[in-house]
Amino acid sequence: MEISLLLSTGFLHGISSLFHLISSLVSFLWLCLLPRGHPKDTPLPPGSMGWPYIGETLKLYTENPNTFFSNRQKGYGDIFKTHILGCPCIMISSPEAAKIVLVSQANLFKPTYPPSKEKMIGPEAIFFHQGEYHSRLKRLVQSSFLPAALRGSVSEIEKIVLRILPSWEDTTINTLKEMKKYAFDVAMLSAFGGGSDLEIQGIKQLYHSLEKGYNSMPFNLPGTPFRKAMTARKLLNETLRKVIEKRRQSEKQSGGLLGVLLGSKDQKLNHLSDSQVADNIIGVIFAAHDTTASVLTWILKYLHDNPEVLEAVTSEQEKIRQQIIEDDRELTWDDTRKMALTSRVIQETLRTASILSFTFREAVQDVELQGYLIPKGWKVLPLFRSIHHCADFFPQPEKFDPSRFEVPPRPNTYMPFGNGVHSCPGSELAKLEMLILLHHLTTVYRWKVEGDEDGIQYGPFPVPKRGLPLKIKRKAQEENLKSGLKISSG
Incomplete structure (x- = not known):
């Protein structure tokens, strides 16, 4: 993830205690400001809110997501609170809770993203x-x-x-x-x-500028990836309007x-x-x-x-x-x-x-879920990755085994597309x-x-390190002919 206001490691260590103190104060204030009317014995889920504003965003987008989620599940259980991209969040990692949020009580959880995401894609998407x-x-x-x-x-x-x-x-x-x-x-x-409108050809470059800032911290300051992305978004909108106008005027759209x-x-x-x-x-x-x-x-x-x-x-x-x-x-x-x-x-x-580790929802009212309070306005994130890597549903979850899908998976345990x-x-x-x-x-x-380096990089989606360098070679002609294949020149 691109962060334009990175702080030196030494400086981070020097102020971390102060940040945690402030974070505790902020969490206390949130608790004080929670909507009234709920039983006093309905608590927020356990968890850490991280640093003020930044929360645990840096950890989420730079750690192995399996590690990030599993560490918190071990410490707090299948439902826990955190704070990412400027938003207080509740993360859930059981199929039953995911079904409640996404299907059976979906009316209580509207689809949402952090405000910075809505600004970049467009609020009417x-x-x-x-x-x-x-x-x-x-x-x-x-x-x-x-x-x-x-x-x-x-x-x-x-x-x-x-x-x-x-x-x-x-x-x-x-x-x-x-x-x-x-x-x-x-x-x-x-x-x-x-x-092949000329305007359509120009969309590509603008889109790439927008994409570079999509997962950056929303610091709207000169020179930051977020500011550059928002500038590209404005230009992209103008270009699209030209395409739309031309298509509307055309008899064939x-x-x-x-x-x-x-x-x-x-x-x-x-x-x-x-x-x-x-x-x-x-x-x-x-x-x-x-x-x-x-x-x-x-x-x-x-x-x-x-x-x-x-x-x-x-x-x-x-x-x-x-x-x-x-x-x-x-x-x-x-x-x-x-x-x-x-x-x-x-x-x-x-x-x-599990490229999509989770999805965003927002509680439209105070909701009680599995004995915990989810305050109105808090984000709720069903953790697809955690469910997909649970050994109870997928034995030996780290093993790549396509044969496991010869039998349909249990309901609500496989949700790569939500x-x-x-x-x-x-x-x-x-x-x-x-x-x-x-x-x-x-x-x-x-x-x-190419190379013997193995591992994963996050930006923010998990992908093989260095983008997976591959050496591509056309099969020998004899090998293709043996299989009855013609070699297409494309």
Whole structure:
């Protein structure tokens, strides 16, 4: 995570005692200001609020998330309090509590992010709402990502894959960076369709500036990543408005989510406003970009480290490729439905890596949960990572074992895309772009991790160190022909 006002280690040690004293005072004041009317024996969950304002943000985004969560679970149990990104929070790590917050009593916990996140994505994005407006938006977004809509995207996504793979040949790539490029291209395709407006080309650079400050501390000071990101967000909004205006004036509003949003009318025949359209386009790009790239990076890491799984996946994909060649056609949606083992590899990667460690909710009123008080306005974070790594639900949780998904997991124990009405509507698109890339990568190429450094970096999503440097080589022609495959030039 980028923090522009980092303090020296010595200085931190020198003032840590003072910070903890102030933190205790702040926590005491919070307790004094809690809403009245609750029984005196309904306590806040146990836990530490960390330093004033900063709370435990630095620890959360720089430690191994497994360590951060497990240490607090051992000390406080499955529900505990903390303070991150300027917000008092309650973290929960049991399937039963997660179901209450996300499904059965979801009306008591509205979707939310810290104010800095809302400012960067846009306050009218689908993530920050519930009720009628959210339902309308979700129907529109889902209509772009249902199988019927995605069927027509297979060919376009495959073109992106065949364009980028040759550029990786005989070189060492930073896997995370390359996967971000790929996921961004797919996200732009899903958001704007196949258009090539000059304004759309300019969105990429602005988005990257915004992305750099997304997980920084919200210090709105000159030179900070947050200030630079907010400047980029303003320019991005202006650029999107130009695209929206041009599409509105066009008889054909083109494809992608943008076309769906622009063509939508409510019961009173009102269109979405420009700001509503812009915020939701940016939101979809955020949701479809970084997380997908991180998952793809881990997939290649796990396949590299588990050669027997890689061999089985390759065999599955070669059979499909052989049929495509015999039929003299391109990859289709129906082909991707035959990738059972590859799909289980994706499922296991989503569990093991748990890119989304948690999600944000906010209590809309004082709520009692499992004997503890959650005050109105406090953030509530179901910890997907902790649930995914619980041995009670997934034996030997640290082991990469796709076969565990031959049997459906217990309800509410596997939530890589969230749960309930606010679960990710783009999950099928994410899986599809992973399957298409893996199809071509496993049938035509080999890869090897460069260097012997192992480990994880956090920024903020956990990814292999140094972005997983890979040496990509095209398989020998004889090897491909032996399998009945043609080597595509892309």
